[in-house]
Amino acid sequence: MFTSHTVPVTSILIVSHGGSPFKSSHRSDKNKDFEVMSETESTSDKKPEVSNDDSVSTGNDKGSENQSTKVDILLNATGNVPIMKKRRWAVDQEKPISWIMKFVHKYLKLDPEEKLFLYVNQTFAPSPDQIVKNLYECHGTNGKLVLYYCKSQAWG
Amino acid sequence: MANDREVLRIVWEGQVPVCFQADPDEVVGLQQPEDFYLMVSRLSYLPLVTDKVKKYFTKYISNELQDGEIWFDSNGTPLKSHYPIGVLYDLLHPEDDGLPWSITIHFSKFPEDILFKFSSKELVESHFMSCLKEADVLKHRGQVVSAMQKKDHNQLWLGLVNDKFDQFWAVNRRLMEPVGEQECFKHIPVRFYNEDGTYMQKLISPINEAGQKRTLDDLLNDLSTPSRQAVGVRSHGVKIHGDTPLQWMSEHLSYPDNFLHFCMIYENI
Incomplete structure (x- = not known):
């Protein structure tokens, strides 16, 4: 395409097409303390966040309006549920709550029949098909969405 | 009135x-x-x-x-x-x-x-109550619903299940009033549906910076992009008039879960 394209861009493109999904450590995330929450199936939507147009990246500094942006979520344990070693995660904003529940369930290695409940700000349980973006827009605080998880119903 | x-x-x-x-x-x-x-x-x-x-x-x-x-x-x-x-x-x-x-x-x-398996009445009930709580978080920071007793929650649900208007509204009235000296809710609980059945939620204020009540037309303006204009919404089978205030809509056209559910009409520019 452009003759001036740089070497890193091509190498990232090659990795994202044929490389292992686990070799994604080169991705430069703005928030270093937020680990990217992902599963092996979700490689297709991992567009490298590299722009070949400088004006775009500076003009769009807030980033929250961007389609492929990730949302920072904080997962807090409530009651007799194991604590997650890593509480802060960056999640694709189009992901549904059911996806996060599955992720936490798997991460905590719960038995398949064990239930997991998820709450927003200790107030209400979002619907499993609710997407992260909607919750972040309406209930996010200080740039992140705070979720609480437990094994029994806590806030109704 | x-x-x-x-x-x-x-x-x-x-x-x-x-x-x-x-x-x-x-x-x-x-x-x-x-x-x-x-x-x-x-x-x-x-x-x-x-x-x-x-x-x-x-x-x-x-x-x-x-x-x-x-x-x-x-x-x-x-x-x-x-x-x-x-x-x-x-x-x-x-x-x-x-x-x-x-x-x-x-x-x-x-x-x-x-x-998702919402086929039992119990699951629909807990979903319904969660929506109601979320709506109250948006309207009153959750103060009204959390001050209610369990029997009030039951009355809302049973009013809906048994189609008892008075029973439902005796409790819902409290959820549909602004608290204290306020004339409006903090935010309007509303879901904007796309044709494919997915929906979008945003923080919607019932008033503008000058303190005046915002209307549906103001809202449609906000939801329009350079490529796609929001030209109307339908709810309860009717197209809603553009100069209807958002606060009035929330109080009168919300579903029992306390959300406005709008089917969006867009036009590509």
């Missing part, structure tokens, strides 16, 4: 005529069952109004399917049983045509990749 209470009544009494049909692949015996006609409340949920439908069709299907997870589709589109019936109907009938609404009942092959 008396006139406005009349609006609540009209919204409450909205119904859709439905023609329930069996899935021909599930019927045993030579005779196909006759269709089952029912007037259902727009504000209710499929699992709350289909006990009789289920009982009727159970007689015609094989024994091993009778305990299966029930689900419904309309012309091939699986129906989300945690959406209010009126929202489902409006989404699938942009022109408000095709009555009675034909819905097929299935006892097998639950489409787990598309639908």
